[in-house]
Amino acid sequence: MNNHHLIEEGQQEAAIEAVLVAHEGHAQEVEVQQGTWSIYCLCKRCGEIHTYEVDNKARQRALGLPPWQEENKEEALFSLVRGR
Numbered sequence: 001m002n003n004h005h006l007i008e009e010g011q012q013e014a015a016i017e018a019v020l021v022a023h024e025g026h027a028q029e030v031e032v033q034q035g036t037w038s039i040y041c042l043c044k045r046c047g048e049i050h051t052y053e054v055d056n057k058a059r060q061r062a063l064g065l066p067p068w069q070e071e072n073k074e075e076a077l078f079s080l081v082r083g084r
């Protein structure tokens with residue numbers, strides 16, 4: 001069983017908590033690997049894998065990055081000005 005979930009920034013702890021609650025009684029068999037923007041949970045007993053990924057938009061907001069389209073537009077404009 002393979003489950004992929006999108007979560008909002010700041011919900012990482014809640015996501016891990018939910019997995020541990022779902023496998024209550026054998027939580028010691030749940031392996032959790034937490035990255036900055038993703039979480040990997042494996043229950044060795046159930047053979048269940050849950051992966052959580054912080055939503056792209058939430059990630060951009062958190063990092064304060066503009067969407068890549070905007071970035072490209074600016075770059076195109078910049079080289080246009082420089083080309084003169």
Ligand SMILES: [Zn+2]
Nearest residue numbers: 023043045046
């Ligand atoms: Zn389990």
